[in-house]
Amino acid sequence: MGEELIWLDGMVRSRASAMADDTAMRDLAPTTPRSGAETGAWIVGNASSLVEALREAGPDASMWNPLPTMPGTVAFFARRFAHETLMHRTDAALPLGATVVIAPEVARDALAEWMELGGLPEMLVFHPHRRELLGPGRTLRVGEWFVDLTGEVMVHRQARPDDEVAVTVDGPAPDLLLYLYRRADERPLTVTGDRALLAEWVAANGFA
Structure with a gap:
């Protein structure tokens, strides 16, 4: 460091x-x-x-x-x-x-940055294996964020009440952050829906 x-x-x-x-x-x-x-x-x-x-x-x-x-x-x-x-x-x-x-406000900003960077189109150029995540019905809600993998690029945006998702993961921002960064598992979080999709997305799209 x-x-x-x-x-x-x-x-x-x-x-x-x-x-x-x-x-x-x-x-x-x-x-x-x-x-x-x-x-x-x-x-x-x-x-x-x-x-x-x-x-x-x-x-x-x-x-x-x-x-x-x-x-x-x-x-x-x-x-x-x-x-x-x-x-x-x-x-x-x-x-x-x-x-x-981790202060909640710091965790929320770190989550926002994680989503903003992960959803950039060039990420599929830097990490071509992430294209394997794309496919019909592959949508997630992660805290306040909606992740849409159904098109030609990954779309990360603020979630809306009418979003249809295959899996939802929610919990305090610090716990979500540690999970997305693969420093902790999902045990402190609430997961509903397709756990396999969530695990695949985190493994392929997460920062080391």
Whole structure:
């Protein structure tokens, strides 16, 4: 996570017009041995620097974006990395049996981002296996969201009372978020309808 923070920090500060080299971010072998405490301090320091850079830039500052249909602004990355950091924190807490507390408003925004990104047409280009999800009668309601897989692209939008769905999954926003990110199963949630479709959709369309 620390290298990711350094990577974005540099791009925000330079208002990058293209993707910066991400070799260091993807190399998981540590370059400098650190104790657990040192690693924690290193990550917190990098996160603090990134927060400073984001605030100095402001949400509307222009910069490179990997998705041409999304706004090319600092706000995109501020939101993306807030939720990315939340999931990394969750990954650190769960193996230790620590309680994961997610503010409902943060969880709702993370769910909204998950749906907005997952429903982009280019996602079928980046992840062609997701086309296997498409077919007649394949509709879901996930919390406040409606997912329509019956056409040539995936459609994610706000649910309406008259939506006909094959499966519904509902529950508190933090529990839904952890389920969609595959950090928890559906036990805290209420599932009605085609569980197999829900499981298939989450497995194929979820973020790692």
